[in-house]
Amino acid sequence: MKEFKFSPENKSILAQLRKMPIFDAMEPEQLAEVVKMGRIRRYDEGEVIIAEGEMDQMVFFLAQGSCTVQVEGLGVGVISKVGDVFGEMGMVDAEPRSATITAREQVICLAMDGSFLDQMKTVDDLASKGLFYRIFSEILAARVRDANARILKLEDELKDLSVQMPSI
Structure with a gap:
């Protein structure tokens, strides 16, 4: 993994x-403040981004590439759309990681420590926190439906x- 500090001038x-x-939906100032707290990470094919059972509160926003999702070694999904969020459960419930996320190809994402919401200093920080938690709730609800x-x-x-099996 290679990590770069994000510059709002980029x-x-x-x-x-x-x-x-x-x-x-964020105002430019809000977005700049949020991403200043993040890091741009690049993962090579086959590299583990999140390991099942680990404890951390990193949240990832996919910018490029795709990842596999495995639980107990069994493939259960793919993360491939720009903007897909993963790792948010660790931020929401502070429990060990429930899945392993591995880069299928080169992956670039914005990685943010879950404490970024507590570090926001804008007047609208409560609104920003609410927006993030609403989005995380929507993501989790969609995953439960799936x-x-x-x-x-x-x-x-x-x-x-x-029905097809004969009784013995």
Whole structure:
């Protein structure tokens, strides 16, 4: 992993971040303040970004590339859209990481320590914190819906298998 301090003067990365739903509603001053607290990280193919079971509160905003998501060594998803957020659960609940995230190709992301919300100094820091927590809640709700759909599908497949299996 290579890490670079983010400079608010870097207009190309700032423009890329502006495309992310989590940042597009922020005023330019808010965005500049938030990203000043972050680091740009580059991961090479195969490099682990987050390791299951570790404790930290880093939150990542994908700017380029794609990642695999594994739980107990089993592939459960892919992170591939610019603006995808991962690692937010560690910030929300301060529990060990529930998955391993690995770069499928070169990945560039904005990495922020979860304490960045406590470090915000603007007049609108409460509004900014609320925005981040709302977005994190929306992300987690979407993941729960997806997990529920997967569970239902697996239950249906299991029922189909049990109907096809002769009794012994």
